[in-house]
Amino acid sequence: MKGFLLSFRSEFYKTRKTLGFWGSIILPLAITLLAFTAIYVKSNSFANKPGMMLWIQFSMISLGSMGTLLLPIYTIFVAYSVNNIEHKADTWKTLFSLPISRWAVYGAKYAYAFFLLAMCMSLFTLLNIGFGNLLGVIKPELKFGEYHMEKELAQVFFKLLLSALGILSIQFLLSLLWSDFLKPMGLGFIATVTGVILATNNWEYAYLFPYAQPMAAIKSMIKNQRGPADKFEINVFTQDVYVSLIVAVVVFFVGYYIVQKRSVK
Amino acid sequence: MVIRTQGLSFSFGNQQVVRSLSLEVPAGSIYGFLGPNGAGKTTTIKMLLNLLQAGEGSIQIFDKDLQSNRIEILKQIGSLIEQPAIYQHLTGKENLLNRAMLLQVGEKRVNDMLNLVQLTAAANKKAGQYSLGMKQRLGIALALLNDPKLLVLDEPTNGLDPNGIIEIHELMMRVVKEGKTVFVSSHLLSEVEKMATHVGIINNGKLMFQGTIQDLQNINQPHIYIETDNSADAANLLKRNHIDITEVENDYLLTPFVSKQQIGDINNLLVQNGITVFGINKQHKDLERLFLDITKSN
16 A cells, blocks of 8 residues: 555656646636636626526536547546656656555556546536636626536536546556557547547447447436426436446456566566 | 576567576676677566566575565665666656655655765756766666665666766776675676676577686686788698697687697797798787677577
């Protein structure tokens, strides 16, 4: 456990000045800021709309862009950046000759990639809530204050995070095995486009394909219910999320098995 | 013995790169692990660090089996394999601090190491901007960070200028004075002959020689160096008189040394047959040529 914690700290220390780390802060900041600006500039057309509608329209800018293309691509990038730092510096051999178990080194690297993704999603949640409320304060005609959906937002972004874990495990393994940029990124990009096509065409088994799961997660987020129109519930654990989690766990262990057997160059 | 391997073998697919290697590295030695490029040196070193799984054979380090005591053994080893592994976007000091964090070593040790490899002035410069020599020195500082009992260096002077090479040599001598063992690979005997106490010579994955530098000198048989006006005629004449010739060049020939008397006899023989002798004396081959002979004989 100590080796794992030391390795995790070292991952942060190594990446704290790289785009891999800052990307998980810049991406949510840029998109929510864009959403904030869009609503602020066009505040007239949103004036006096019901609070719930405002929140949905505002947060859908983040959710829509992340759910379709950005989340899979960003996940691919995170998986690439945490491994590429070792490929570039030729440091796999030193990492695996440290007096730390291979399991701790591998596990900490994966956990760090997960941490970056989780940080990104948490920031999306916080910034959406923060900017939404800020809009309500500086433009009182926008009735953001009338409705609260903090819990629902947190649930949706959590659901998105879980739906991306299948991609994370697959891409993590690809980026670990291949030192170049093109192979893992190219494959990931093709798979993402395929996933988007499958999910937008409502193919019934799209939920089984990891790269389609973020989009499937957005589609399956609202629980079917016959209640009052101003209330809705988020369904976090849907089929696509379960499949994503299963793929993530299986590929993670397969990856470790490969790392254990593989020669370190 | 600090390192003892028995019957160590390794194959990449069908190609066997290390064949039944039995190394013995005594404590406190500088062991020069020599061989031409592609002889299997790096593969052997990677097996010693458990980066490659040995196909056959056993590895004992500090008298313990490597497989079952991996972490305990690696705690006492510092290594530099091929090019130094350095994060270019971090400064030299940050590279050391990162490793110190993983090895749970304090910042004072980091500063000491920077001082030892004379990088204190460049400590806060990005490692990507370091010269090759500075990178190599940083690599050695990284290897020494955990105060290892055994230092494994793979071609540490590759690509360095003469000054850089001297600096690395001095560092190694300093380390051994502190009671550590150094296992250093090279493709040049001249690189290590002045400081190594022990030598292992490997070619095509096989150990061709292992022993002290003195043992290596001892197998270096002396020769008679003969310079005449016509090497070819001289060589033919000696052959007809049942004297072995080991080498014939345009301006000299070599024959194994037997006794002083034999030098006089050869001289007489040549002169009596009308060959002018410019010079004749007893010589040792230099070790570099001996090394080449050993690696060629395989």
